[in-house]
Amino acid sequence: MTCYIQPFSPLLTPPFSSRTFSSLRTDHHHHPALLHEHNHSLPLASAAAAAATATAIPITSPTLTSTAATTSSAQPLFQESWVESLRFQARSNLFREAILTYIQMLTLAGISPDNFAFPAVLKAVTALQDLNLGKQIHAHVFKFGYASSSVTVANTLVHMYGKCGDIGDVYKVFNRMTDRDEVSWNSIIASLCRFQEWELALEAFQLMLFDNMAPSSFTLVSVALACSNFPRHDGLQLGQQVHAYSLRTGNWRTFTNNAFMAMYAKLGRVADSRALFELFEDRDMISWNTMISTFTQNDHFLEALFFLYLMVLDGIKPDGVTFASVLPACSHLEMLDRGKEIHAYVLKNTNLPENSFVGSALVDMYCNCRQVESGRRVFDGISKRGIPLFNAMITGYAQNEYDEEALSLFFQMEALDGIYPNGTTMSSVLPACVRCDLFSDQEGMHGYVIKRGLEKDRYVQNALMDMYSRMGNIEISKYLFDSMEVRDIVSWNTMITGYVNCGCHENALHLLHAMKKVEEKNKDDDFEDVNRVSPKPNSVTLMTVLPGCAALSALAKGKEIHAYATRHFLASDVAVGSALVDMYAKCGCLNLSRRMFDRMPIRNVITWNVLIMAYGMHGRGEEALELFKNMAAEGDKSGILRPNEVTFIAIFAACSHSGMVREGLHLFHRMKEDYGVEPAPDHYACVVDLLGRAGQLEEAYELIKMMPPEFDKRDAWSSLLGACRIHWNVETGEIAAKNLFQLEPNVASHYVLLSNIYSSAGHWEKAMEIRKMMQKMGVRKEPGCSWFEFGDEVHKFVAGDASHPQSEQLHGFLETLSERMRREGYVPDTSCVLHNVDEEEKETLLCGHSEKLAIAFGILNTRPGTTIRVAKNLRVCNDCHVATKFISKIVDREIIVRDVRRFHHFRNGTCSCGDYW
DNA sequence: CTAGGGTTAG
Known part of the structure; x- marks a missing residue:
């Protein structure tokens, strides 16, 4: 030394x-x-x-x-x-x-x-x-x-x-x-603010007044800060009072006004902050910076950029804070060029290139504009790296799905720079580590979170819940959810999404119900706890839970959610609206779906795709094509709307269900040139399906052979295999199956399909062989499962499962029904039931498929004449299709069965699909 | 004594 x-x-x-x-x-x-x-x-x-x-x-x-x-x-x-x-x-x-x-x-x-x-x-x-x-x-x-x-x-x-x-x-x-003098009070209030004890700070302020001590412009600065961090309503009220006091007594200076501007900014009152800025003429640089960050904090990005321009015009030289405040605007607007301009200015005119505040903002801006490498270069140029800079870079990597890079930087920051990750770091890196195939120690990450004492961080908890649900461990997600002390809206939404993604739609609906209950309970409380975040379902909640309703054909539930959305002004949200259009369509109400679509103030590609898909599922291919043309026309007008990859999937599916081979093929050949959409493996799979269903198996096979070699052909082969089952084509079916067994040896449906093809062609031996092969591979078929909404509940029926309380009754009813059906000319089609079957399959044979159980339940439990809506997780089999036609006639009911792909609307012995599906 | 970095659900 x-x-x-x-x-x-x-x-x-x-x-x-x-x-x-x-x-x-x-x-x-x-x-x-x-x-x-x-x-x-x-x-x-x-x-x-x-x-x-x-x-x-x-x-x-x-x-x-x-x-x-x-x-x-x-x-x-x-x-x-x-x-x-x-x-x-x-x-x-x-x-x-x-x-x-x-x-x-x-x-x-x-x-x-x-x-x-x-x-x-x-x-x-x-x-x-x-x-x-x-x-x-x-x-x-x-x-x-x-x-x-x-x-x-x-x-x-x-x-x-x-x-x-x-x-x-x-x-x-x-x-x-x-x-104690005025400064004593100022000091204690300011200190309490430093410790984020906002409530205590305001309490101290009250005591100061009680002590007959007049607050000064300095006091007001801290008080404004405390108000801005108080729950919206209270903070705003008090803040406005204090501001009024300041104006009345002339007790202000430039920095006091700056503080009030910042307060209004945090409370979301952009106009008030701006009025203050414009009202007082002695602005300093901080006033400008505060104005700009008021805008960026409240998503007024264009104004933020405009005020930077005004600032420079006014002869005020921007500093690091200015750039750090304005760059998020470029980032959110994805204005890469403007961001680069600012970067260039920083490099040329300031000594800030190494400033890590500015650096973080630049990294964020570049990564948000998908320029991850540029972001990394900025990162590398900064010698004094703090956590925020690391977080910006890791987040940038993670959000662009550079998962390996995100993880490796995460490990580096501790090993090389000695900087320990905080909650933010963890919540960014967790989504990356669940996506990354090379990383398998997800539980280890959870352990690390605990080691660093971050397990109480709500963002981290939410990210962990999401991680476990994506790993399929929904129980652990639920455990984490239950053990959280404070749950915010994201916690609820993550849990609901987890359930929907795991196929536990019923649980998702139950959770929504619980969420609303908690909300109501909180509303009734006289005492409002500022730390408890009331879980008010928002647009994300609705758009995640609606697909659940759709999957279960839970129309009543869906309508209830629609009503909730309308009451809370969420129905005009494009995402929620689109989900509603989808829900109505999948619950079989195409006209409601269409009405919803027509009423939406704003529609996007997704909205259009959903509706096209809806018409397709309902077997109305012509109208789907018509919609597609309208969409293209509207797109030409607005210049924003363009058919995308999904649009073409919807179109091909619609053509396929309606047998419109010519139209589908035409668009397939034109999609790239006329609409700029490159055909992807999914499109090939759809067109193979289109050809295959129409019986053009040879053409379908040729199309697969024409696929670019690097394309994933799995879906195309399964389309072909499915088509071979419809048309009893053993030869092509064997080819498709052989390819699939190689590509996806663990998917049960391939084995089942081929075995069905064999049995329907009378090759019992070969069918048996496939069954044995399946057993040897340890592959199990996903059980068939149907849902029926009844009252407030959705009843679930599983093939071969007798756990439903009315199980016995249902089987009895089906037996009587079956006798009447036979008298009317019904012949059971056993091609999809395997002969010489094991125990599990025997039960299936005895109890019938799940959709039959659901239909029987519907008939027995609803008033005569009521339409019966059933949803099914797999495809409806031939036998059930034939049987349901008879049932609809015998009991005189409309029966709507929706499977994974499409609708069957049974009425008086016929089906809307005209037996083509 | 005043302005600023960022994360999770879709």
Whole structure:
């Protein structure tokens, strides 16, 4: 450690003021204890070292007592000049020098500090954030008996603890004060704000008023900050009162206005913040920056950019904060060019390229504009990396699905830079680690979260829930969800989405119900707990739960959600609207679906795709094509709407269900040229299906052979196999199956299909072989499962499962029905039931397929004439199709069965699909 | 004593 401060350099020489000359005294005799205990002969080098490392003041160090005094007599011994020097240095931001002077004053000159010296040295300590030093000076204050005599000293102590210490220290000093002035209150309020004790800060403000102490422009700054962090309503009310007070009393300065602007910004009152900005003419750079960040914080991105322009025009030079505030606007608007312009300006005109605030904003901007590599270059250019910068980069990687990079940077930050991930880091990296195939230690990440004590972070908890549900461990997600102390809207939505994605639609609906219950309960509470986030279903909730209704054909539930959406002004949301269009269509109500579509104020590609898909599922291919043409026409008008990959999937599916081979093929050949959509493997699979269903198996097979070699052919082969089952084509079916067995040996449906093809062609032996092969591979068929909505519940029926309470009754009913059907000419089609079957399959044979059970339940439990809607997880088999036609006639009911692909609307012995499906 | 970094669900 070098002694870089010369003890008697001009800098340290006390500037002699008139006050100094007027009262020369040494003060030695006033503090004999001090002189007795401590010698004055601190070696200067170690004093400087102590000051430079800012750890301990030698006055309390035992080593001092043993050293002999040698130089003390040569020093100036005037207290005022020492203190004057100290104050000068503190004012000039020469903090280390100030501390050194303080030490020398005590040790070399033997002068005790006074009420002027303490504030000065405490200012230095505060600036250097050295709590240890601060505590020692606090001890001096006690020792020298100034604690009660000076309010100022106590105030600076409060301030020092506010910046360096903890809240307990702050309170200790504040509570012991016998006299409090305005600054005391300001200090305590500001400190409480620092500790984010917003409520306590406002309480202190009330006490201050109660104490008849008038707040100043400084007080109002802290109060505004506290208000802005209070739950919207209360904070705004109080903030407005305080602001009114400020205006009424003229108690404001530029920084007060800036603080009020910031307050309004945080409370979402952009117009108020802007009005303040425009009302007062003495704006400084902070006013401009606050204005700009008001805009970016509240999603007014274009205004943010515009005000940057105005700022520059006004001759104010933007600084790092300006850039960090305005870059998120470029990021959100994905205005890469504007962002680059700002980057260029920063590089050329400022010394900020290494500023990590600006760096984080740049990384975020580049990554949001999909320029991940550019983001990385900015990242690499910054030498002093903090967590925010790492977080920006990791988030950028994760959001662009650069999962490996996200993970590797995550591991690097601790290993190389010694920076520990925080909650933000974890919530960004968790989605990456569940997606990344090369990473398998997801549980390890959970362990790491616990090791770092981040398991209470709500964002982390939400991300973990999502991770487990994506891994298929929905039970763990639920456990985490249940163990959360505070659940926010994302927690609820994540859990609901998890259920929907795992196919547990019933649970999703139950959770929505529970969510609404909690909301109602919270509403009734007189006491509103600010920490409890009331889980009000939002647009995301609805759009995730609606597919659940659709999957279950839970029309009543869906309508209820629609009503909720309307009541809460969420139905006009494009995403929710589109989900409703989809739900109605999948519940069999094509006209409601269409009405919803027509009423939507804004539609996007998804909305259109959903409706085209809906018409397709309902076997109305012509209208689907018509819609497609309308869509293209509207797109030409607006220039925004364009058919995308999904649109073509919908179109091909529609053509396929309606047997419109020619139209489908035509569009397939034109899609790239006329609509700019490149055919993908999915499109091939759809067209194979289109051809195959129409019986053009040879053409379908040829099309697969024509697929680009790098394309994934799995879906195309399964389309072909499915078509072969419809048309009993053993030969092509074998080819398709052979390919599939190689590509996906663990998918049960391939084996089942081929075996069905064999049995329907009378090749029982071969069918058996496939069954054995399946057993050997340990592949199990997904059980057939149907749903029927009844009252408030959705009843589930599983093939071969007798757990339904009415199971016996249903089977009895089906048996009687079956006899009547036979009399009417029904012949069971057993091609899809395997002969020589194992136990499981025998049961299936006995109990019938799940859709039959659901239909029987519907007939028995609903009033005559009611339409029966059944949803099924697999395709409806031939036998059920034939049987349902008979049933619809015998019981005189409309029966709508929706399987994975499409609708069957049975009426009076016929089906809407005309037996083509 | 005043402005600023960012994350999870879709």
